[in-house]
Amino acid sequence: MIEGQPSRTALMTAVQRAHHYLTAPEPKILRDDLAFALTGLESTEVLQSYLDAITAQFAALSDAETAKTFVSRIDGAVCMRSRVVEEKLAEADVEQLVILGAGLDSLAYRRPDLTANLQVFEVDHPATQQWKKDQITAANITVPDNVAFTAFDFENQTLAEALKAGGVRQDKPTFFTWLGVHMYLTDEAVKSTLNVMGAHAPGSEMVMDFISPSYVLAGGVAEDSVEQLKEVVMKMGEPIKSQYYEPELEERLNTAGFDRVDFLNARWLIDHYLDGVKAAFDMPDEATSILWAKRS
Numbered sequence: 399m400i401e402g403q404p405s406r407t408a409l410m411t412a413v414q415r416a417h418h419y420l421t422a423p424e425p426k427i428l429r430d431d432l433a434f435a436l437t438g439l440e441s442t443e444v445l446q447s448y449l450d451a452i453t454a455q456f457a458a459l460s461d462a463e464t465a466k467t468f469v470s471r472i473d474g475a476v477c478m479r480s481r482v483v484e485e486k487l488a489e490a491d492v493e494q495l496v497i498l499g500a501g502l503d504s505l506a507y508r509r510p511d512l513t514a515n516l517q518v519f520e521v522d523h524p525a526t527q528q529w530k531k532d533q534i535t536a537a538n539i540t541v542p543d544n545v546a547f548t549a550f551d552f553e554n555q556t557l558a559e560a561l562k563a564g565g566v567r568q569d570k571p572t573f574f575t576w577l578g579v580h581m582y583l584t585d586e587a588v589k590s591t592l593n594v595m596g597a598h599a600p601g602s603e604m605v606m607d608f609i610s611p612s613y614v615l616a617g618g619v620a621e622d623s624v625e626q627l628k629e630v631v632m633k634m635g636e637p638i639k640s641q642y643y644e645p646e647l648e649e650r651l652n653t654a655g656f657d658r659v660d661f662l663n664a665r666w667l668i669d670h671y672l673d674g675v676k677a678a679f680d681m682p683d684e685a686t687s688i689l690w691a692k693r694s
Contacts (some may be wrong), residue, residue, distance in 0.1 A: 406527045408501030411578055412437045412675055413448050414473045415480065415504075420445075425672050427679060428477040428484075432504040433535035436530070467680075476578070476677045479607045479688050480505070482662065483575045483673055487512050490603050494572040496561070498591070499579035502530055506545045516573075517544055519566050521557075524549040557594045571601035581609045581638045588640055589650055596655030596693060603692045604656070609641045610687070644686065651655060656691035 416433035418640065420442060439445050449469070456465035484503065495513060497503055500520035505522065506513050522525070527549050534541060548564030550557060566572070574595045580588050595604055640652075648659045664681035665689070672678045 404500055405569050407521065407578060407582075408526055408530075409437060410448075410452065411476045412502035413445055414476045416443060417449055418473060418477045422678070425476075425675055425678050427474060427672065428481045430477075430480070430504055430508065432537070432539060433502070434509050435539065436502040436504060436533045436534060438691065442514060457569050469649070469680055474681060475649070478667055478671075478679060479577050479605070482667070482688050483577070483605045484509060484512060485671060486603065486605055487573055490539040490571075490573050491601060492516065492571040492573040492603065494519065494566060494570050496572055496574045498522075498574060498576045500530070500605065501578070502533065504577075505575075505579075506542060507534075507539050510542065513546065517546070517565070518542070519561070519564055521544050521546050521550050521560065521564070522533060523551055549571055557591055558597075560680045561594070563587060568597060569599050572598045572603075574598075574602070574604035574605060574606075576608060579605065581640055583639055585640050589654075592650055592654040592656075596651070598693070600693055603690065605688070605690050608647060609643045610643055647689070651689075651691050655693050656692050658692045660690045661686045662688045662690060 399487075412433050415428060415430040416437055418428060419430050419433060434442075434445065437445065437447065453465050454468045456468055459465075460468075482501075493516060495516045495518045497505070497518070497520050500522045503520070506518045506520070520530075522530070527547055531547070546565060548560055548566070550560040562568075572595075576591070576595075580591075583591070595602070644661050648661075651659050663684055663686045664679060665683035668674060668676050668679050
């Protein structure tokens with residue numbers, strides 16, 4: 399991200415969640431009824447224009463049809479990763495929820511059934527966090543008493559120190575979400591963050607998404623789609639710095655302390671969360687970009 403400015407990709411993903419909620423047919427992947435308000439955009443027409451501009455950037459690097467397919471799949475992945483968090487959190491036996499790189503995440507404000515009995519910590523870069531607070535105020539969204547904001551710069555501050563200062567207890571089972579973040583960090587920062595999460599009490603869990611060098615190559619998406627994604631987000635001031643194949647990422651998670659790691663491919667997600675309706679999440683069956691891990 400650009401120093402002193404909020405994350406542009408945080409806005410983009412909120413726009414994608416809002417667009418899905420407003421326009422996607424049933425079964426919807428995610429029901430984020432606060433996403434549109436949090437974007438601060440004045441109308442659904444502006445929201446659509448924003449998405450059209452993103453698609454045009456990809457089209458300039460490939461062709462219109464490939465761009466449309468790829469952006470649709472990004473939209474689906476953005477919504478599905480949040481859906482996985484909700485489903486896994488509902489099953490977890492934890493006391494804290496830590497949302498790393500919270501951006502415009504709305505979980506703590508729209509799903510009190512999942513979060514009311516937890517201490518929730520939203521962790522993010524100071525500029526992005528202040529922007530989110532402004533968006534929350536403008537949208538007249540009430541911040542629950544159990545939600546705390548912890549400012550943290552992933553590249554220039556120790557996460558363990560920031561969490562401790564923010565009141566996160568390492569001795570309590572904790573659920574971590576880490577969505578749309580690792581790819582913008584160096585490998586060293588990724589490993590350090592995983593180590594901090596893995597040091598929390600047994601029973602701790604995490605959900606993260608990731609970019610693989612072979613991300614979704616089947617189904618008509620160009621083989622250089624990852625390179626196209628890199629170019630587009632670089633123009634947003636947030637260049638991609640890390641990518642992982644599954645065995646490499648699993649090894650890092652095991653080393654950090656997570657002894658169970660499940661990579662959730664599209665077929666599994668469709669069958670478990672969308673009643674097998676593939677049209678709702680149009681990804682190749684084998685495509686994997688989301689994982690769940692637990693420390694026993």
